[in-house]
Amino acid sequence: MTARRLGLGLLAAVPVAVVAVFFVLPVGAMLQRGVWPDGSFDPGAVLDVLRRPRTGRVLWFTVWTSTVATTAAVLLGVPAAYVLHRLRFPGRALVRTALLVPFVLPTVVVGLAVRELVSASGPLGFLDLDGTPVAILIGLVFFNVAVVVRTVGAAWEGLDRRPAEAGAALGATPAQVFRTVTLPALRPAIVSAASVVFLFCATAFGVVLVLGGVRYSSVETEIYLLTADLLDLPAAAALSLVQMLAVVALLVVVGRLRAVPDPTVRRVSASPARPRRRDLPAVAMTALTLGLVALPVLALLVGSVRREGRWTLDHYRALAGSADGLLQVSVTDALVASLRIAVDATWMSLALGLVVAFVVTRTVRTRAGKRARAVLDGFFMLPLGVSAVTLGFGFLIALDRPPLDLRVSPVLVPIAQALVALPLVVRTLVPVLAGIDDRQRQAAASLGAGPLRTLLTVDLAVVWRPLLAAAGFAFAVSLGEFGATSFIVRPAEPTLPVVIYRLLGHPGALNYGTAMAASVVLAAVTAGVILVVERLRVPGVGSW
Amino acid sequence: MVSLELEGVSVVFGGTAVVDHVDLVVADGDVLAVLGPSGCGKSTLLRAVAGLEPLAAGRMAWDGADLAGTPTHRRGFALMFQDGQLFDHLTVAGNVGYARRLQGASRTAVRAEVDELLELVGLGGHADRLPRTLSGGERQRVALARSLAARPRLLLLDEPLSALDAGLRGRLAADLRRILVESGTTALLVTHDQDEAFAVADRLAVMRGGRIVQEGPTGDVWAHPADADTALFLGYSRVLEGAAAATVLRHAGLPPGAGAVALRPSAVLAGPDLVDGIPAVVRGFRPTPDAGRLVVAVEGVGELDAVGAPGWVAEPGRPVVVRVERHAIAVLPGAATSPAGGAP
Missing domain, CATH: 3.40.50.300 (P-loop containing nucleotide triphosphate hydrolases)
Incomplete structure (x- = not known):
């Protein structure tokens, strides 16, 4: 027993050390710059920053856009979750996959696609939304509606139909059944989806940066501007601190809200029903959501093959070049670099995530053990709540001295991306590992299987599919990661999202067109990966 | 109404x-x-x-x-x-x-x-x-x-x-x-x-x-x-037809019927003191807290389930005398749909 505990402790030490060195240390260094500017504790600097009028505007903008976008994502996502997980109709799998794609599309690509959608020449050009907060809201909802559909859909799919039938037999109308039986059962899933969406909206970077320009700035893009352009480190650190505290507060509040009188869930796999006439409103909402997701992608596709009113493949031809020396490499080289980095980031996050998931799902009996496990679980969710920009800049200032002088090392980018993907990997694996009845392992052991053999026969048999799915997600996240990468990537070896952003920063129709073509390529690669993941049919993948 | x-x-x-x-x-x-x-x-x-x-x-x-x-x-x-x-x-x-x-x-x-x-x-x-x-x-x-x-x-x-x-x-x-x-x-x-x-x-x-x-x-x-x-679904343990059914009905003192006869487990009683009844041979015995459960072979009828007197142990192979109780017998209308035997 003691040996087992020691083994678990050692196993847990590996990811803890990695996260400590490559996450806590850089983020800590970043905060230190702000709160201890000259080696002495000076919280006044933080307060000064918070008193600036611009800071107030940025905070308010972040809060209201996130709130509105979260509300919209929930209102659109819940009906879609019902239609895609409780009804049976041809093409259902296709629609499900289509709605999942935006979630893994690189944020820069999402920003560009929405910008093309609302631009004067785009399909929604007549609404004159370019450069307004509405464009940002569209981008945020586009990106996050998949989270709601997935999380709520997974819960809805496993919902026993019979309590609702019992309600109907007791005289409840369909609307009353939904309000008194279905909604209470879905509440934990909806609250948790909404909180994650709010988190993603409040820390969205690429979308706001591309669509907001300098006029509209969220906390995340403001941190970027303060560090990269204005070199105002104390201000950036102050905002990071505020962001982190807000995220922790949010997670605590959500934890309270999620608590229901009885948390255990009776799960069944209810067979989906044929749509009936009363499902019409939900089907219409799903069609609307699908349109919201499809339109920007179509606008991007069309934009990439049009130039000065004619159809052309010029933008795709330009991918082989380096935009007249603007980039140090060709776009295709950047794609190759992105893929190579994504492979490294994937195995790193998988290795870490597997160990974390394994450790936090072991049964422990002592109270101290349980507490340690809960702390570990929360510790590895940290990258979810901390701005990727903070992480990237922290890398630059913390890992620049021996023994950890990694600034020029090629491993820095994949490590940063692996950490950003880690929560997703852990969240995919933990439910599966936790779902294995411990008696299965005991049965294997009683039949003479050693610990390793037990692991192979019981755990691996169940976990390999989710593991592949997690690999796909990590790969897609890494391909699209922009916030942290933009700081630490070596100028001569940029990744594709960084190249797209650079192209956007320079005037000229060809540069803009090339950025769109590059976005299409990047989107196609990530969508391809997700299609493969979706074929694995891991229940509840991408839900929180 | x-x-x-x-x-x-x-x-x-x-x-x-x-x-x-x-x-x-x-x-x-x-x-x-x-x-x-x-x-x-x-x-x-x-x-x-x-x-x-x-x-x-x-x-x-x-x-x-x-x-x-x-x-x-x-x-x-x-x-x-x-x-x-x-x-x-x-x-x-x-x-x-x-x-x-x-x-x-x-x-x-x-x-x-x-x-x-x-x-x-x-x-x-x-x-x-x-x-x-x-x-x-x-x-x-x-x-x-x-x-x-x-x-x-x-x-x-x-x-x-x-x-x-x-x-x-x-x-x-x-x-x-x-x-x-x-x-x-x-x-x-x-x-x-x-x-x-x-x-x-x-x-x-x-x-x-x-x-x-x-x-x-x-x-x-x-x-x-x-x-x-x-x-059989209602708890009757055997259904007999033809000559076997007629024999059972005769021993129970019931008029002969056209159809099959269904017997509950308690329809046949066996015991060491019974003398006035049908001769049979014990084929199987299983004690329960209330009474012994027997399977007996009756000439001209075949195997039947029977209930033994409390405390009595019947050895397989021994001859025994059994009695048929008419209250635990049901005469089925028409011909039976399946041959005799089988527990429900």
């Missing part, structure tokens, strides 16, 4: 008729039990009555009014599930008062009714508990109170006691009967357990392969099964 009428009702799943042209009538204030083995379509029949399964053919009516266009929540038929299906997010009081709150009754009025119903099912003082903290029997009592609170025109019970252990089942069955009679509730019960049906129902309908094979007052159906399969 007739309340529920089913005429030629069929329910089809994937091309197979799970419920096949069923005709049934439940009179006002009656409790009808549909008894059948698992998979016979009885639960589907119940769900169809509740309006949860669409009919492929046939007609259902309540007091003469067709139910075809009436959705579940307007039928006024409360359905009690096998496992209760209590709402886990509501307290016991919230569950029991659910239907009345929907009907717009005031909070205080509902609370008074809830307390009354909880008393009726023997759960006074449990109002503020959560369903998960209750035992299986308590949960079923709450589910029953919740169904009764809806003041249903018809109460539908889907194997209400099957999920409980044997001792509790017996006690709850008696309670259920009392509560249904006291509240004057018309009820349709489906079950695979003949004891449950016997204890609760006024009338019995035996269902097999999607069809109703026999229907009548509970005691009548039990004493006069319609055919061999029904007899």
Whole structure:
């Protein structure tokens, strides 16, 4: 027993050390710059920053856009979750996959696609939304509606139909059944989806940066501007601190809200029903959501093959070049670099995530053990709540001295991306590992299987599919990661999202067109990966 | 007075008729039990009555009014599930008062009714508990109170006691009967357990392969099964035909019949003191707390199950004398559909 505990402790030490060195240390260094500017504790600097009028505007903008976008994502996502997980109709799998794609599309690509959608020449050009907060809201909802559909859909799919039938037999109308039986059962899933969406909206970077320009700035893009352009480190650190505290507060509040009188869930796999006439409103909402997701992608596709009113493949031809020396490499080289980095980031996050998931799902009996496990679980969710920009800049200032002088090392980018993907990997694996009845392992052991053999026969048999799915997600996240990468990537070896952003920063129709073509390529690669993941049919993948 | 009428009702799943042209009538204030083995379509029949399964053919009516266009929540038929299906997010009081709150009754009025119903099912003082903290029997009592609170025109019970252990089942069955009679509730019960049906129902309908094979007052159906399969399902252990049947009838002092004869396990008595009876040979013996269970071979009849005198140990191979009890024998109408033998 003691040996087992020691083994678990050692196993847990590996990811803890990695996260400590490559996450806590850089983020800590970043905060230190702000709160201890000259080696002495000076919280006044933080307060000064918070008193600036611009800071107030940025905070308010972040809060209201996130709130509105979260509300919209929930209102659109819940009906879609019902239609895609409780009804049976041809093409259902296709629609499900289509709605999942935006979630893994690189944020820069999402920003560009929405910008093309609302631009004067785009399909929604007549609404004159370019450069307004509405464009940002569209981008945020586009990106996050998949989270709601997935999380709520997974819960809805496993919902026993019979309590609702019992309600109907007791005289409840369909609307009353939904309000008194279905909604209470879905509440934990909806609250948790909404909180994650709010988190993603409040820390969205690429979308706001591309669509907001300098006029509209969220906390995340403001941190970027303060560090990269204005070199105002104390201000950036102050905002990071505020962001982190807000995220922790949010997670605590959500934890309270999620608590229901009885948390255990009776799960069944209810067979989906044929749509009936009363499902019409939900089907219409799903069609609307699908349109919201499809339109920007179509606008991007069309934009990439049009130039000065004619159809052309010029933008795709330009991918082989380096935009007249603007980039140090060709776009295709950047794609190759992105893929190579994504492979490294994937195995790193998988290795870490597997160990974390394994450790936090072991049964422990002592109270101290349980507490340690809960702390570990929360510790590895940290990258979810901390701005990727903070992480990237922290890398630059913390890992620049021996023994950890990694600034020029090629491993820095994949490590940063692996950490950003880690929560997703852990969240995919933990439910599966936790779902294995411990008696299965005991049965294997009683039949003479050693610990390793037990692991192979019981755990691996169940976990390999989710593991592949997690690999796909990590790969897609890494391909699209922009916030942290933009700081630490070596100028001569940029990744594709960084190249797209650079192209956007320079005037000229060809540069803009090339950025769109590059976005299409990047989107196609990530969508391809997700299609493969979706074929694995891991229940509840991408839900929180 | 007739309340529920089913005429030629069929329910089809994937091309197979799970419920096949069923005709049934439940009179006002009656409790009808549909008894059948698992998979016979009885639960589907119940769900169809509740309006949860669409009919492929046939007609259902309540007091003469067709139910075809009436959705579940307007039928006024409360359905009690096998496992209760209590709402886990509501307290016991919230569950029991659910239907009345929907009907717009005031909070205080509902609370008074809830307390009354909880008393009726023997759960006074449990109002503020959560369903998960209750035992299986308590949960079923709450589910029953919740169904009764809806003041249903018809109460539908889907194997209400099957999920409980044997001792509790017996006690709850008696309670259920009392509560249904006291509240004057018309009820349709489906079950695979003949004891449950016997204890609760006024009338019995035996269902097999999607069809109703026999229907009548509970005691009548039990004493006069319609055919061999029904007899075996109702707890008869052997069905004899032809010469064997005639021999048994003669020894029981009954007039010879045309059809087969079904025997309950207690139809044949064996003991060391019996002299006046049929000679037989012991083939098998199994002691139980009450009496020995024997298998005996009777000349001209074949193997029969028999009950031995308490405390008596019969050795296989020994000759023995047995007596046939006429009250545990049923003469089946017409020819039997399956040859002799087999436990139910």
